Amino acid sequence: MNIILPPVIAVGIGFIAAYFLNKKNFSVNLLLAFSGAFLLSITVLEFLPSIYESGNPDVGFYILIGLLLQIILEYLSGGAEHGHLHIDKSKTTFPWVLFVSLCLHSFLEGLPLHHGHHLMYAVIIHKVPVAIIIASFLFKTEMSKGKISFFLILFGLMTPLGAFMQQSFDFISTYSIYFDALVVGIFLHVSTTILFESSKDHKFNLSKFGMILLGIVIALLI
Template identity: 40%
Template sequence: MNWTFLILILLATITGGIIPMTVKRVSDNFSIYLLAFTGAFLFGVVIMHLLPEIYHELGHQAGIYIVLGFFLQVFLQQLSHGMEHGHTHMPGEHHHRIAVTPLLLGLSIHAFMEGLPLGFKYEDQSALPSLMVGVAAHKIPEALTLITVMIHAGRSKASLWRILVIFALVTPLAALVAGWLGGRFEVIQHYLLYVVALVVGAFLHISTTIFYESGTKHHELSRKKVMAIAIGLLLAFLTLIFE
């Protein structure tokens, strides 16, 4: 397990959460383009590294679990209100009307799922570091959105920090648990493949939703958003150099 990357994910999450606590108003454009960039990078990593790996190991079964993961994320989104892709889908006009507990539950389950593939041993040596960077990048807008909503829900400063720290720990802890169990029990390492396939489906749902929905009026693809997506995909493509 690479502790450097786990610390990077932890710090990225904390950084994303600190932004709305210290900046009075975060620019909408900043969130839109950050989401587009990180979503594209994660999408590219999934397509170029994870999909070949799981299809090589699982064959056509991989497709079944990818589809299941895609719709599992659809279900989790009902709890988290789409925070994973920067969209809140809040009922009414005021964030304080939302039920905070199911929102945190849905987002925490998603964060735990994100961490499990980080504990898997991939044949492609560049897959794990690429995925860890992709997850770390995705954590910044994810935590930013979470804390923004918690601020509007009227949470105190101390409560915001508790939520942020606990949320930041979920993904690294999931990676450590998966890595520890997978390293000691071969059967668990085998079944982690199916978990990776599920998470790939969830990542595909999140990243494609970011492309076509999150942040823009009428869900259009503006020129700057397309540029952010293109840069994210280009950087994901460059990770193939390290294979």
Template identity: 35%
Template sequence: MIIILLILSVLAGVFLGKFFGEKQKFAKNLLILSAGFLITICLNDVFPEVYSGDNHNIGIFVIIGVLLQMLLENLTKGFEHGHFHHHHEEKNILPVALMIGMFIHAFLEGIPLANEKNIFSPYLMGILFHNLPISFVLGAFLVQKDKFTTSSWLVIAFFAVASPLGLLLGNYFNPDYKVYFLALVGGIFLHISSVIIFESNKNHNIDWMKILMVICGISLALVGHLFHSH
């Protein structure tokens, strides 16, 4: 069921991108909403679990996650933030480096889901919510004349199966290693959501809509947390 949800979240984002890809304001608000949701999941659920054990060096893995995401962004060029430079658009394909970076990113996210039975776990909800804006940008870029080509579907499938493959591989790891992968992905999430939320507004003016979207994302995550805790 979790694998199906992971794939569906990608497909949902892709089709949103197909139909609303030209609406940049919609894309921006979806991205900020997901960032508010993601950072709340990190601080309220992921990090408490990471730091609940006796490993006092676990923070190093969070830092590695932050640094890893910075390295991956040399491949993805900020795709996770909704940024994409369209100078490759005339080729009608995504750069190979970007696809590899996206795959690694999504693959790592799937590993901590190994042996997860609760489809309402905050971490899973964070990934599903996070998939929407990334897939939105993907769908908006790949659509041609209101439809997807065969090559477009191959790219979508490549990204959609990344997290499920991480989950399946994680089943073969020692369960004690889960916290290390969770710390790693927590660092990745922290970096992505922080960049989206705290990147400068134009002329450094207060963007009330951005603040509202962040608050909405935080509220949704808190509701999910309360639901899960009961």
């Protein structure tokens, strides 16, 4: 299974989409809802059961650690992983805190990709709207296109780097069950935050619900 190109292509699609839609009133909320539902469904239906099949009694503890870790990462990134990102428009310096937190999140996403194509699909689908959100906000700053491109290229490479290191380093592969549990916690937090954040005025959003339902149905069918 090719684990290098798909995540990079997903970020590239997000970059291109953000570039052409930058000056338009375009919302990625529905795409984000679909990706969150699909990621949650694959995690619950396949990824989570697979790590519990190991019989390791510490799996639950590391899932909780993953949840807590994602809370910290979202504090540093401003919530870019689930659609919330606020950047000073006059900013010209490279956003290192945002960059490091997102790259760590992306790197950890790559560690369990050896589990199969379905998890790969979920990560890729999740990356597209996140890349659109990040690129869109960066385009609104006074940062140069070169800095923005550098940011997104390295962000896109972090996921295949995580997958490569899982396959290449004995330490990571030996303790993969713990890293997998950590990532389950991250996925659960990100996906549920996307899905269950209150809509404006706490109104029922039929379009969002439809995209969530579509994501769940596709995950059940594949």
